[in-house]
Amino acid sequence: MAAMIDAKPEYRGEAKVWEALERLLPHGIVAYNNREINGREYDFCLLIEDMGVLMIEVKGWRADKITVRGVDEIVVEGYEKPQRSPKKQARAYRFALLNRIAEEYSLSPCVFDMVCYPFISAKEYRNTRLDTVSEEQFTICREDLERADALLGKIRRAYDALRYIPHDALTADLIVRLRQAWEPAYEPPVQEMAGTAHPYSILSVHPNEVTQAEIERMVAAYFAGTKHVVFLGDQESYARAAEAFRRAFAQRNIEPLAHGLQIGHRNGLVVGGRSFRSFHLEVYLIDHLDEITASAVSYEEGGRSVCCSSACPHRRTSTISSIWSSMHHRIAMFSLQQGRARARPSPWSPVSRFCAAKRRMPSRIWKRRSRWSPLRMTRRII
Numbered sequence: 268m269a270a271m272i273d274a275k276p277e278y279r280g281e282a283k284v285w286e287a288l289e290r291l292l293p294h295g296i297v298a299y300n301n302r303e304i305n306g307r308e309y310d311f312c313l314l315i316e317d318m319g320v321l322m323i324e325v326k327g328w329r330a331d332k333i334t335v336r337g338v339d340e341i342v343v344e345g346y347e348k349p350q351r352s353p354k355k356q357a358r359a360y361r362f363a364l365l366n367r368i369a370e371e372y373s374l375s376p377c378v379f380d381m382v383c384y385p386f387i388s389a390k391e392y393r394n395t396r397l398d399t400v401s402e403e404q405f406t407i408c409r410e411d412l413e414r415a416d417a418l419l420g421k422i423r424r425a426y427d428a429l430r431y432i433p434h435d436a437l438t439a440d441l442i443v444r445l446r447q448a449w450e451p452a453y454e455p456p457v458q459e460m461a462g463t464a465h466p467y468s469i470l471s472v473h474p475n476e477v478t479q480a481e482i483e484r485m486v487a488a489y490f491a492g493t494k495h496v497v498f499l500g501d502q503e504s505y506a507r508a509a510e511a512f513r514r515a516f517a518q519r520n521i522e523p524l525a526h527g528l529q530i531g532h533r534n535g536l537v538v539g540g541r542s543f544r545s546f547h548l549e550v551y552l553i554d555h556l557d558e559i560t561a562s563a564v565s566y567e568e569g570g571r572s573v574c575c576s577s578a579c580p581h582r583r584t585s586t587i588s589s590i591w592s593s594m595h596h597r598i599a600m601f602s603l604q605q606g607r608a609r610a611r612p613s614p615w616s617p618v619s620r621f622c623a624a625k626r627r628m629p630s631r632i633w634k635r636r637s638r639w640s641p642l643r644m645t646r647r648i649i
Contacts (some may be wrong), residue, residue: 278489283385287412309360314442317519318426319377324357326384328583330391338400339396353382354401381425383407423517432519468494471565475555477504486515496545498555509538
C-alpha cells in the first residue's frame with residue numbers, strides 16, 4: 268500500500284486515481300497530490316525509490332463527451348474552450364520539478380510523466396484518437412487502475428522508455444530529504460537516519476505460510492546487501508516471494524544473473540516451479556518441510572539461530588544440524604528428479620560449501636555430529 272500524503276481529492280476522476288494508487292502500489296512508494304509548483308497545481312507526484320519521480324496528469328473525461336481535433340484542441344462537453352494537451356501539461360510539471368530538485372540538491376533524478384484517463388478504456392482511448400495526444404506507454408487507462416500488475420507494468424514501461432537518459436538514482440536518502448522539505452511533520456525512521464547494520468548472510472526455513480510483510484523484509488534485506496538462502500514449505504508463499512523479488516529487480520532496473528547482477532533490466536528473474544536464484548539469492552520450495560521443523564527458524568552470520576517464537580525449541584545446534592542435513596537431502600533428490608545441473612545449489616552458497624565438504628570428509632567423522640555441526644563447518648569452509 269502506497270503512502271498517500273495528501274487527502275483524497277473531491278473530483279471524481281482524481282479521487283478514483285487516488286484510491287487506485289493507495290490500493291495497488293506497493294509499500295515504499297510515496298504519493299502527493301494537488302500541490303503547486305511554479306504557481307500551477309499538479310495532480311499527482313510519486314516518489315519511487317531506485318526508479319524516479321513520476322508526475323501524473325489526470326483527466327476525468329468520458330469517451331462520448333470528447334472530440335479530438337488536434338493535440339491542443341480537444342473539445343470536451345461542458346467546457347467553453349477546447350482543452351490543451353494533458354501530456355504537455357504533465358511534461359511542464361516534470362521539468363519544473365526536475366529543475367527545482369537540481370537547484371536545491373544538485374542532483375538530477377529521473378523525472379518522467381504520464382497521463383491518466385480513469386473513465387476511458389484502452390479501446391476508447393484509441394477510437395477517440397487520444398493516442399495522438401499521448402503515446403500508449405505513457406497513458407494510464409481505466410483497466411490499468413483495476414490490477415496491481417497492470418498499473419505497475421504501465422509505470423515500468425514508461426520508465427524504461429527514459430531510463431537510458433543519464434540521471435542520478437532516486438535513493439532512499441534523497442527521498443528522505445525530499446520528504447523533509449515537502450512534509451513539515453515528517454520524521455524519518457531511526458534506521459533511515461542512522462543506518463541499520465545488516466548481516467552478511469541469512470539462511471531461513473519457513474515450513475508454514477509466510478506473510479507478505481515478512482517477504483517484503485526479505486526483499487529489503489537482500490537489496491541492502493544480505494545474502495539469502497530461503498527454504499519455503501508453502502506453495503503460495505513461494506509464488507508471492509518470487510513475484511516480490513521479480514518486481515523489486517525491475518523497479519531497481521537490475522537484471523538478475525546466476526552469478527552476478529547487471530544494470531539494465533531486460534528479461535527479469537527466472538523462476539522455476541521449485542526454485543529460483545540469482546547472485547547471493549537462493550529460494551527453494553520443499554515438500555513436507557513441516558516434518559523437519561514445526562516453526563520458522565533463521566540462521567545469521569554463522570552464529571546462533573533466531574526463531575520466530577521465543578518458545579521455539581530450534582535454538583539448539585543439533586536441531587539446526589538436522590535441518591541442514593534434511594535440506595541438502597531434499598535438494599539433492601530434487602536435482603536428480605529434474606535431471607538439470609541448474610537445480611543444484613550454487614557452489615558459492617554456504618549450503619553448497621557445507622555439502623561439498625561433507626562429501627570430501629570420511630564417513631566416520633560425520634558420525635560424530637557433536638563435533639561437526641553445520642554451524643561450525645560453515646565457518647571453517649568460508
